[in-house]
Amino acid sequence: MEIKHQISLKTFNTFGINVQADNFVAIGSLDDLNQAFEHQLFAHKCLILGGGSNVLFTGDFAGTIFKNNLKGISILEQDDATVLIKAASGEIWHDLVMYCVQNNFAGVENLSLIPGTVGAAPMQNIGAYGVELIDVFESLAAFDVIEGTNRIFTKEECDFGYRSSVFKTIYKDRYFITDVTLRLSKSPVLNISYGAIKDVLAEKNIIHTTIKDISEAVIAIRKSKLPDPKILGNAGSFFKNPEIPESFYLQLKTTFPEMPGYPTAVGFTKVPAGWLIEQCGWKGKQVGNTGAHKNQALVLVNYGNATGAEIMQHAFTIQQSVQEKFGITIVPEVNLIS
Numbered sequence: 001m002e003i004k005h006q007i008s009l010k011t012f013n014t015f016g017i018n019v020q021a022d023n024f025v026a027i028g029s030l031d032d033l034n035q036a037f038e039h040q041l042f043a044h045k046c047l048i049l050g051g052g053s054n055v056l057f058t059g060d061f062a063g064t065i066f067k068n069n070l071k072g073i074s075i076l077e078q079d080d081a082t083v084l085i086k087a088a089s090g091e092i093w094h095d096l097v098m099y100c101v102q103n104n105f106a107g108v109e110n111l112s113l114i115p116g117t118v119g120a121a122p123m124q125n126i127g128a129y130g131v132e133l134i135d136v137f138e139s140l141a142a143f144d145v146i147e148g149t150n151r152i153f154t155k156e157e158c159d160f161g162y163r164s165s166v167f168k169t170i171y172k173d174r175y176f177i178t179d180v181t182l183r184l185s186k187s188p189v190l191n192i193s194y195g196a197i198k199d200v201l202a203e204k205n206i207i208h209t210t211i212k213d214i215s216e217a218v219i220a221i222r223k224s225k226l227p228d229p230k231i232l233g234n235a236g237s238f239f240k241n242p243e244i245p246e247s248f249y250l251q252l253k254t255t256f257p258e259m260p261g262y263p264t265a266v267g268f269t270k271v272p273a274g275w276l277i278e279q280c281g282w283k284g285k286q287v288g289n290t291g292a293h294k295n296q297a298l299v300l301v302n303y304g305n306a307t308g309a310e311i312m313q314h315a316f317t318i319q320q321s322v323q324e325k326f327g328i329t330i331v332p333e334v335n336l337i338s
Helices: 030-038 093-102 120-124 195-203 211-225 246-255 273-279 308-326
Strands: 003-008 020-027 046-049 055-057 061-068 073-078 082-088 137-144 149-154 175-185 233-237 243-245 268-270 290-292 299-302 335-337
Touching: 020 030, 030 137, 030 175, 055 308, 082 093, 093 211, 120 175, 195 211, 243 246, 246 268, 273 308, 290 308, 299 308
Parallel strands: 020 061, 046 061, 055 335
Antiparallel strands: 003 020, 073 082, 082 175, 137 149, 137 175, 233 299, 243 268, 290 299
């Protein structure tokens, strides 16, 4: 284990924010984790960093960054119906999806091209196009940075919610997720409920749909809507889609009849945050070095020289405008790191 000092994090976050970390440690094995604990590196301010695709650094990090480089994908067990896949938390999520698609293991094809690492997936309970991680999740292993012990979490113990889990609430910053186990199907139950997927499949005249077809459709959709962070810095969707009481939604519909909404929990409706932001005039509008992307208002971008503080201020301005126009509070999905 090597400790580096005063390291630029520009290449370690997809926003491309050029800030420095006091200390930087690459974790490539469980032994590295144990050594870091023995050296009491977790006792001070620290941050576990995967792909850096869901963070916004608003200034230099006065602490230790632990870069997750744990690798490996393996089959634990399988039968005629299902297969258990274990993936190390430092694996790129999309690489895992491609492994599953190539082997015809169904369940994650709708989650193609979501940025980040495997370890970040359960933290966020990632989801897209009608599927969430919880649908295929079996368990995960994690290292307790306070006690220096290892623990297995079941699905129930993770307390998954909308873009949430115990690792973002009661156990925030306490556990270093080391691997994730998924239960996938050998007899695909395809989810093409989202219209965009149906449209792409129809354009290609695909009748007998496979999980590869769905994966390729999702990839095409995401590439058409979302900027490549290698070209234009971003962290994907910046805000969560708000869930509001159904009665309030119906009330808003009388003023904004075009407002889309999707029923969720009993008595609640999910409203697309991107639509709200677009209605406030932010889509494609550049303010200084940042702005909402021209193809997807939900994505805030760095046009080259933005600071994290500048992007955060712009996000706050967008929040205020949505609140004033609709009376709806939109909350960042991206983690703000100071």
